[in-house]
Amino acid sequence: MLYHILYPLSKYVTFFNVFGYITVRAATAFVISFILSLVLFPPFIRKMKAWKASQIIRTDGPESHLIKVGTPTMGGLVVIVVAIITMVLCGNLSNLYILVLLFCTISFGIIGMIDDFLKLSKKSSDGLHAKFKLISQIILALIVTLCIYFIMGKSAGEISIPFVKSFKLDISIFYIPFGVFLITGFSNAVNLTDGLDGLAGGLLMLVFATFGLLSYIFGHKEIADYLLVDYLPQASEVLVYCFAMLGGLIGFLWFNSHPADIFMGDTGSLSFGGIIGTIAMMIRQEFLLGIVGGVFVAETLSVIIQVISYKRTGKRVFLMAPLHHHFELKGWHESKIITRFWIIGAILAVVALSSLKLR
Known part of the structure; x- marks a missing residue:
């Protein structure tokens, strides 16, 4: 606006x-999104407590998590609403990448919200059936990937390799299943990581x-030319997002900092994970997401190692998966x-x- x-x-x-300057x-x-969050979260937390919409704590998890019973969930919904309002106010809504990001944010957020x-209605940690959730994620990821693929045009299918200059891996049409895997994978990865106060x-x-800074660099012709990286005109607007x-x-x-007043919930984790996967594709730094999102x-x-090991040998590699639970059972305090x-x-x-220069 x-x-x-x-x-x-x-x-x-x-x-x-001044509004022409990205x-x-x-x-x-x-500033707007931060202030809106501070204003909206307190009444949202009170309302969720009144509705008894609290996080269902798994009984097979660490015993220390039982004290979290009664903590409201779905905090990601506020962040999503705030981001949408902010983008309507500050974003260039004629930018196709922004429209795709808004679609990704809302659609993956709806899956998480359902x-x-x-979980809340059944008073159980079991929500959507795993297969239905995965199929829904794959369908949405396919739509997002196809949009990005066609927006890219002639350069669609080219992937940059971190720390390697003047070389791109061209996987052509296979970029589509790769993109679906990336978006779906990180949507679930953030969901798995969201197990401790403030961690995810x-x-x-x-x-x-990091991606905001990279978006600005790739969308700024002079800087992109200086660093010998691709100039992506539409990518600069991703900085605002x-x-x-x-x-x-x-x-x-x-x-959400320890001890948390509210949890992100699947509403936030599934959406935010899908967003970072989408942005990585938009700025053509898919492999770099594996570094910056290494945790x-x-x-x-x-989780994958734990499941495979237990099914094949009957033994667990970790005390508990995901990884943060392993360290909890080793006696590390949650804050540490x-x-x-x-x-x-x-x-x-x-x-x-550093991969921008060390090539």
């Missing part, structure tokens, strides 16, 4: 010219901050696990950014 209404008026009022709109989006509602939220903040999400997540973390990858691999995983995430973010 600010871009579409106020920026055209800059020929009459010079001040409105950095100004990104900063504005961050899952959360079923903090790691997502690092990913959005990343900062809208970043502000919302920081506001969420204010209430999400490790959490997912721990969260902080150390954040530190690892921050280091991986720096490594990911």
Whole structure:
């Protein structure tokens, strides 16, 4: 709205010219989303408590989690609403990437919301049937991937390799199943990681901050030429989206930090995981997501390894999966696990950014 209404008026009022600068709109989006989160979360938490819409704690999880009984869930819904409002205010809604991101955010959020509602209504940790949830994710991921594939045009199917200059892996039409795997995989990876107060939220903040910076670099011709990376004109607007999400997540973390007043729920985790997978494709840094989102990858691999090992040998590699539960059972305090995983995430973010020069 600010871009579409106020920026055209800059020929009459010079001040409105600032809304043409993507950095100004990104900063504005961050501030608006952060403030909206701080304003909306307290009444949302009170309402969810009144409705007894609290997180169902698994009885087969760590005993320390039993104290979390009664904590409201579905906090991701507030972040999603805040991000949408912020993008309507600050975003360029004629940018196709932004429209795809809005679709991804809402559609994956709906799957998560249905899952959360079923858990609450059944008073069980079992929500949507796993097969139905996965099929729904795959269908939505396919729609998103096809949109990105056709927006890319002639360069569709080309994948950049981190730390390798002037080489792209062209997988042609196979980019479509690859994209579906990436989006679906990270949607579930964030969901698996969302098991400790502030863990997934903090790691997502690092990913959005990193991808926001990369979006600006790839969407800025002079910087892209200097770093010898692809110039992606539409990618720059993704910076505004990343900062809208970043502000919302920081506001969420204010209430989700240990001990949490509210949980993200599948509404948030499935949506946010799908978003980062989508953004990675938009800026053509699919493999780089495996680095900056390395903790999400490790959490997912721990579950896969645990299941395969138990089915084949009857033995468990970890005390409990996902990985953060393993360290809980080893006696690490929840806050220590969260902080150390954040530190690892921050280091991986720096490594990911360094790939722009170390090639």
